[in-house]
Amino acid sequence: MALPELFGGYLLHQPLAHSEVADVFAAQTIGDFPRPCAIKRIRPELATLPEFSERFRDDAPLLLRLIHGGLVQVLEVGTVEDQPFVAMELIDGIHLGRLIDDVAHRGALPCELALHVGIELCEAIGYLQLRRREQYQNATLAPTAPGRWRPCCRSTGWSRSSPSAPAARSV
Secondary structure (H helix, E strand, O other), rough: OOEEEOOEEEEEEEEEEEOOOOEEEEEOOOOOOOOOEEEEOOHHHHOHHHHHHHHHHHHHHHHHOOOOOOOOOOOEEEEOEEEEEEOOOOOOOHHHHHHHHHHHHHHOOOOHHHHHHHHHHHHHHHOOOOOOOOOOOHHHEEEEEEEEEEEEOOOOOOOOOOOOOOOOOOO
C-alpha cells in the first residue's frame, strides 16, 4: 500500500502498529481544520466474518461513550468500503511494553514513576470494568511535562482474530 492513502474522511500517513486483527496508522482528518488522529483499520478478511462484524457493531456504541483521562479517546467508529475502522486520539508517547523492556536492561523503574503509572492505569482499567480484557501491551505513556507522564489505555476490544473465542467481561 502506498502512503499517504485516502481512507474515508482520513488521510493515512504512516503505519504505527500491525496485528492479526488490524493495522493502525497515524492519520489526519480531511477538511478545513485537519487534526491528527490514529486509524485502526480492521483486516478485510475479518470484516467478512459475520461474528466479527456483529461484535464490531455491538462494541461501537460503547467505544464512543468511553470518556476517561486515562483512555485514548475514540472519535469515530465506522466502515469504509466494507472495512470497519476506529478513529481515535493520536498519542505521542512511549509504549509501556517498550519502557518496561528498556528498564529491564538498565535496572528498576523509578518508584515514583512506577506508582504514578500503576495508579493511573488501575483507575482507567477500573473504568473499563465491563470491557473484555486489558494488558500492559495496550498502554502508552504520553509526556505531559518534564518527568510527568499521562498513561493511556488504548483498547477497542478486538485483540482476538477468532470472534468465537471466549471473552472475559471483567478486568
